[in-house]
Amino acid sequence: MPVGTVASVKGVHQRELKEEIDPDIILGNTYHLFLRPGMDILKGAGGLHGFMGWDRALLTDSGGYQVYSLSGNRKIREEGVQFQSHIDGSRHFFTPESVMDLQRTIGADIIMAFDECTPYPCDYRYAEESMHMTHRWLDRCLTHLKESPPIYGFEQLFFPIVQGSTYTDLRKQSAEYIAAADAPGNAIGGLSVGEPAEEMYAMADAVCAILPEEKPRYLMGVGTPINILENIALGVDMFDCVMPTRNARNGMLFTSEGTINIKNKKWEDDYTPLDPMGITFVDREYSKAYLRHLFAANEYLGKQIATIHNLGFYLWLVREARRRILDGTFASWKSQMVRQMDKRL
Amino acid sequence: MPVGTVASVKGVHQRELKEEIDPDIILGNTYHLFLRPGMDILKGAGGLHGFMGWDRALLTDSGGYQVYSLSGNRKIREEGVQFQSHIDGSRHFFTPESVMDLQRTIGADIIMAFDECTPYPCDYRYAEESMHMTHRWLDRCLTHLKESPPIYGFEQLFFPIVQGSTYTDLRKQSAEYIAAADAPGNAIGGLSVGEPAEEMYAMADAVCAILPEEKPRYLMGVGTPINILENIALGVDMFDCVMPTRNARNGMLFTSEGTINIKNKKWEDDYTPLDPMGITFVDREYSKAYLRHLFAANEYLGKQIATIHNLGFYLWLVREARRRILDGTFASWKSQMVRQMDKRL
Numbered sequence: 001m002p003v004g005t006v007a008s009v010k011g012v013h014q015r016e017l018k019e020e021i022d023p024d025i026i027l028g029n030t031y032h033l034f035l036r037p038g039m040d041i042l043k044g045a046g047g048l049h050g051f052m053g054w055d056r057a058l059l060t061d062s063g064g065y066q067v068y069s070l071s072g073n074r075k076i077r078e079e080g081v082q083f084q085s086h087i088d089g090s091r092h093f094f095t096p097e098s099v100m101d102l103q104r105t106i107g108a109d110i111i112m113a114f115d116e117c118t119p120y121p122c123d124y125r126y127a128e129e130s131m132h133m134t135h136r137w138l139d140r141c142l143t144h145l146k147e148s149p150p151i152y153g154f155e156q157l158f159f160p161i162v163q164g165s166t167y168t169d170l171r172k173q174s175a176e177y178i179a180a181a182d183a184p185g186n187a188i189g190g191l192s193v194g195e196p197a198e199e200m201y202a203m204a205d206a207v208c209a210i211l212p213e214e215k216p217r218y219l220m221g222v223g224t225p226i227n228i229l230e231n232i233a234l235g236v237d238m239f240d241c242v243m244p245t246r247n248a249r250n251g252m253l254f255t256s257e258g259t260i261n262i263k264n265k266k267w268e269d270d271y272t273p274l275d276p277m278g279i280t281f282v283d284r285e286y287s288k289a290y291l292r293h294l295f296a297a298n299e300y301l302g303k304q305i306a307t308i309h310n311l312g313f314y315l316w317l318v319r320e321a322r323r324r325i326l327d328g329t330f331a332s333w334k335s336q337m338v339r340q341m342d343k344r345l
Numbered sequence: 346m347p348v349g350t351v352a353s354v355k356g357v358h359q360r361e362l363k364e365e366i367d368p369d370i371i372l373g374n375t376y377h378l379f380l381r382p383g384m385d386i387l388k389g390a391g392g393l394h395g396f397m398g399w400d401r402a403l404l405t406d407s408g409g410y411q412v413y414s415l416s417g418n419r420k421i422r423e424e425g426v427q428f429q430s431h432i433d434g435s436r437h438f439f440t441p442e443s444v445m446d447l448q449r450t451i452g453a454d455i456i457m458a459f460d461e462c463t464p465y466p467c468d469y470r471y472a473e474e475s476m477h478m479t480h481r482w483l484d485r486c487l488t489h490l491k492e493s494p495p496i497y498g499f500e501q502l503f504f505p506i507v508q509g510s511t512y513t514d515l516r517k518q519s520a521e522y523i524a525a526a527d528a529p530g531n532a533i534g535g536l537s538v539g540e541p542a543e544e545m546y547a548m549a550d551a552v553c554a555i556l557p558e559e560k561p562r563y564l565m566g567v568g569t570p571i572n573i574l575e576n577i578a579l580g581v582d583m584f585d586c587v588m589p590t591r592n593a594r595n596g597m598l599f600t601s602e603g604t605i606n607i608k609n610k611k612w613e614d615d616y617t618p619l620d621p622m623g624i625t626f627v628d629r630e631y632s633k634a635y636l637r638h639l640f641a642a643n644e645y646l647g648k649q650i651a652t653i654h655n656l657g658f659y660l661w662l663v664r665e666a667r668r669r670i671l672d673g674t675f676a677s678w679k680s681q682m683v684r685q686m687d688k689r690l
Contacts, residue, residue, distance in 0.1 A: 293382040
């Protein structure tokens with residue numbers, strides 16, 4: 001899922017996103033949308049779909065991750081989380097119930113449980129207590145959703161979130177609890193927060209063994225192209241990450257041959273197309289030398305081009321993974337891709 | 346002509362520019378292109394067309410205006426102008442001959458004379474001496490161009506530039522000199538530098554009476570939609586200006602009903618389309634409330650949308666002006682448009 005934090009996948013028109021990158025679903029961030037444009041404006045537009053003109057699926061996170069990572073003076077209690085806006089310092093209080101209301105108003109097709117995302121490293125005692133609170137919050141989310149049906153006339157699928165930091169026994173315990181909720185899909189949170197990739201894979205492996213395989217498994221906030229392929233191999237079905245868009249704005253291009261830092265002088269007079277794979281129009285219509293120049297001159301078109309390239313590559317990668325799974329060649333293809341994509345060009 | 350200063354119309358893909366805004370020609374700035382990406386890179390790409398992937402007409406200015414307005418420590422002498430780069434302070438020297446060479450290397454379809462653009466206000470004596478130097482520089486440009494043919498196998502049309510500040514007698518004298526050069530088109534420089542609109546119109550009127558009407562008359566750096574219509578009425582055929590793009594990035598939209606500051610709170614819950622005229626896709630697909638949100642959240646997509654809207658409106662305006670001239674209704678249409686466009690919505 002490309003990330004459209006504040007009702008925009010940064011630097012990409014909705015039409016371009018559909019026609020060139022063609023994702024089935026994109027993500028919005030409840031925390032950001034709550035602060036700007038705010039719930040009154042979204043409600044007036046009939047929800048986020050209408051507000052931003054996006055007629056495909058949307059998923060919203062619960063705002064939990066941003067409350068912990070972006071806002072100041074946060075206080076986590078059983079009742080909920082008090083925090084200050086990173087924009088203007090204004091004080092707010094999120095509870096499992098209020099966050100379900102926010103996600104009803106935003107109106108995404110998939111909505112997420114309110115959880116605590118523990119930091120890395122995290123001591124065992126804290127991780128265990130936090131996990132139990134996340135489970136209690138899940139029950140409160142479910143109860144509240146039953147009492148507050150959707151407001152725009154279509155169903156919203158609710159996904160609970162496995163926590164448990166990097167402790168296998170906690171992860172298994174949490175996965176059992178989450179699976180028991182019998183939700184239409186299940187998420188794995190609290191990873192990609194600084195832990196080594198091997199720990200991430202170990203946790204995903206342990207959790208995927210428990211979460212039902214006939215329902216989508218969503219690993220939140222992951223990751224590099226290699227992270228994505230490795231987790232697909234472990235049974236993960238859905239991902240979101242700012243990496244393709246954020247790194248693009250810093251001049252880093254992901255390709256099937258490896259990564260490119262387009263700001264490097266070596267590309268200055270390389271007039272070949274951006275990427276011979278030609279997944280999106282930018283790969284075919286712009287040269288490396290031109291994109292390098294746009295970054296050197298700080299022209300925003302450079303960021304736009306790199307963003308479209310990276311999103312096009314990410315979506316190609318997961319589509320190709322699906323095709324390879326279906327035709328039985330995923331494992332060998334994955335090994336080869338992981339070797340290639342690790343290179344710096 | 347949309348302005349593509351450093352080989353990019355800021356925030357707009359070349360494909361979008363062609364398909365949505367559809368200009369026959371865009372402008373590049375010699376001063377900026379000389380500094381970045383530099384002549385070696387442009388030459389390696391076979392010129393600016395190939396470098397930026399633009400297969401329609403290009404015009405480059407001579408760099409004179411930027412040398413006077415952007416660079417530090419400039420010294421104007423008969424031989425040429427010494428200046429320091431606004432980017433890194435490096436020292437350079439432009440002469441009429443060197444600037445013709447630069448424009449040969451950039452390879453635009455229309456190239457401009459190297460002139461001195463006098464400031465406003467400017468005392469008579471300075472304006473007169475500067476004008477004579479600009480005329481002598483014109484002769485040097487013409488001599489040098491004869492000795493240095495185009496390098497990419499197609500013709501480059503050379504336009505000389507009328508100067509003379511806001512003095513009617515100097516403007517007439519300069520227009521006679523420029524017309525005598527019998528170039529394929531003629532430009533009017535040194536206006537839109539801070540003088541009242543009435544002085545600009547008086548100068549354009551005096552000059553257009555002398556420049557031949559069968560050749561395009563190009564008023565450089567102008568202007569607002571109203572400025573453009575008034576100057577068309579006086580006989581001007583070509584314009585370039587950063588206003589539609591620069592003002593867009595500040596949230597100012599030009600429409601046929603007047604100007605909109607999309608940052609104003611009044612648009613916060615206005616879910617109507619950006620512009621009912623629907624000239625480009627952004628006018629139809631995005632609402633005022635959404636665009637206002639993007640500016641409030643400092644999302645670059647806001648600048649992209651506003652840029653496409655404004656360029657679409659400017660190109661509509663000049664196409665409509667041409668149509669009205671041909672069907673004989675220009676004068677009444679112009680009066681009505683000038684009244685409407687003066688409003689702030």
